[in-house]
Amino acid sequence: MIRAGILTGGGDSPGINAAIRSVVRFGYKHGVETIGFREGWLGPMEDLTKPLEVKDVSGILHIGGTILGSSRTNPFNIEGGVEKIMGTLKRNAIDFLVAIGGDDTLGVAHRLAEHGVNAVGIPQTIDNDIAMTDYAIGYSSALDVITEALDRLHTTAFSHHRVLILEVMGRNAGWLSLMGGIAGGADVILIPEQEFDIEEVHRKILHRQARKKHFSIIIVAEGAMPKGLDGQVLAEAEVDSFGHVRLGGVGQYIANQLSKMMEIPVRVTNLAYLQRGGSPSPFDRILATRFGAAAIEFALQKKFDVMTAIQGTKIAAVSLEEALRESRPVDPGLFYLIDLFE
Numbered sequence: 470m471i472r473a474g475i476l477t478g479g480g481d482s483p484g485i486n487a488a489i490r491s492v493v494r495f496g497y498k499h500g501v502e503t504i505g506f507r508e509g510w511l512g513p514m515e516d517l518t519k520p521l522e523v524k525d526v527s528g529i530l531h532i533g534g535t536i537l538g539s540s541r542t543n544p545f546n547i548e549g550g551v552e553k554i555m556g557t558l559k560r561n562a563i564d565f566l567v568a569i570g571g572d573d574t575l576g577v578a579h580r581l582a583e584h585g586v587n588a589v590g591i592p593q594t595i596d597n598d599i600a601m602t603d604y605a606i607g608y609s610s611a612l613d614v615i616t617e618a619l620d621r622l623h624t625t626a627f628s629h630h631r632v633l634i635l636e637v638m639g640r641n642a643g644w645l646s647l648m649g650g651i652a653g654g655a656d657v658i659l660i661p662e663q664e665f666d667i668e669e670v671h672r673k674i675l676h677r678q679a680r681k682k683h684f685s686i687i688i689v690a691e692g693a694m695p696k697g698l699d700g701q702v703l704a705e706a707e708v709d710s711f712g713h714v715r716l717g718g719v720g721q722y723i724a725n726q727l728s729k730m731m732e733i734p735v736r737v738t739n740l741a742y743l744q745r746g747g748s749p750s751p752f753d754r755i756l757a758t759r760f761g762a763a764a765i766e767f768a769l770q771k772k773f774d775v776m777t778a779i780q781g782t783k784i785a786a787v788s789l790e791e792a793l794r795e796s797r798p799v800d801p802g803l804f805y806l807i808d809l810f811e
């Protein structure tokens with residue numbers, strides 16, 4: 470029997486369990502038994518395992534989060550972390566490791582591959598900012614939540630003649646804000662890839678008022694940068710073990726500025742973790758199922774240090790090195806969508 474280890478790291482998103490289920494079931498069909506490691510990279514460091522037989526992944530397809538738990542542990546930042554992982558993999562006779570996560574989690578998989586670990590990555594992040602793949606698991610489900618939130622904000626903004634701001638995640642990428650804004654009909658869309666001018670936001674609202682639209686909806690990515698402010702708005706300046714600050718608060722910043730410029734009430738909703746929780750969309754369930762099976766297929770073909778990717782409708786194995794070289798911001802060719810109807 471071939472033995473696979475599997476772990477899920479970083480911020481969770483809907484669809485991870487569908488990928489775990491697929492790895493376990495498709496693996497079983499092809500003579501691979503799977504062992505789960507709990508809490509991201511902490512699991513293989515501390516030998517925290519969870520049995521993953523076919524019966525253990527029954528009934529999880531539609532459930533959000535991850536049955537393995539997650540963490541932002543970076544073994545390369547912990548004294549002896551890598552050696553501990555190597556020891557655990559040996560003790561558990563792991564032939565290859567499947568890592569599900571965003572750039573940080575996959576980055577560790579890639580660095581471990583350089584240490585001789587047979588690693589296959591599966592991209593998962595609502596931010597959708599991983600290169601070489603059109604989609605990461607979780608993005609579609611988060612877009613569903615954002616779209617519904619915008620629909621709901623519309624009815625109350627209309628009734629009260631208000632400016633309502635929705636702040637969404639995405640780190641340094643504007644996929645959630647741009648595509649969520651298009652799907653939910655936001656009047657102003659702000660993304661990290663383009664610095665914004667608050668005067669311009671104000672002008673757009675006045676332009677709507679001149680057209681007898683007495684409410685406006687703004688969607689803003691947590692990483693969007695207001696002109697005149699030195700960088701992004703931070704919820705917490707302290708960095709995590711991968712060197713990331715916690716973004717948050719740009720929605721409130723905009724509300725404070727706009728309130729000084731106009732009479733009409735401005736309110737903020739930060740969608741925060743609501744956009745990351747709950748059940749996966751059909752798209753994410755299908756993507757995760759395809760990625761899980763592909764991870765097993767690649768491992769059986771001895772393709773390691775690769776990531777499962779979707780390019781158009783096709784699943785591909787892309788090198789982790791290439792996928793992680795740079796993150797994937799919104800393509801400038803899509804910026805025209807921001808002002809499509811102005």
Ligand code: F6P
Pocket residue numbers: 480571594595596638639640691715716745
């Ligand atoms: O990378 C996924 C993500 O959800 C980002 O959109 C967000 O900035 C970050 O994680 C939040 O991190 P945490 O879960 O550590 O608060």
